[in-house]
Amino acid sequence: MRRSYYKGQTIIAAGQSSDELFVITAGNAMVTIPTQDGIARLHAFSAGMSFGELAFIDRSPRSANITALDNVDCRVLTRSAFDQLDRAAPAIKIRLLENLALGMTEMLRQANRELAVLK
Numbered sequence: 001m002r003r004s005y006y007k008g009q010t011i012i013a014a015g016q017s018s019d020e021l022f023v024i025t026a027g028n029a030m031v032t033i034p035t036q037d038g039i040a041r042l043h044a045f046s047a048g049m050s051f052g053e054l055a056f057i058d059r060s061p062r063s064a065n066i067t068a069l070d071n072v073d074c075r076v077l078t079r080s081a082f083d084q085l086d087r088a089a090p091a092i093k094i095r096l097l098e099n100l101a102l103g104m105t106e107m108l109r110q111a112n113r114e115l116a117v118l119k
Contacts, residue, residue, distance in 0.1 A: 012052060
């Protein structure tokens with residue numbers, strides 16, 4: 001499924017259910033979280049990048065906000081479409097899970113580097 005968002009539009013809001021995974025095909029988006037001092041910008045996404053994978057995989061509520069920095073087009077993978085890959089295209093599901101795991105390990109390594117600087 002495809003979706004489009006306008007500059008400034010919220011794509012994901014913290015606390016929402018997490019039954020979709022997003023891949024940006026055009027545009028840029030940013031990740032923010034509320035803090036005691038306001039809003040912290042954590043990361044930016046551009047075409048070819050995915051987001052929403054952590055909550056999508058563990059089915060927890062969204063932990064951050066994703067906002068379109070300009071007009072954004074996304075491909076959206078729903079939980080039901082993901083589950084159907086078991087039968088319809090298991091090799092694609094395996095490849096997708098491998099890519100998601102690589103992305104998450106990079107996020108963890110980055111978080112570890114940032115924590116090491118704080119110590």
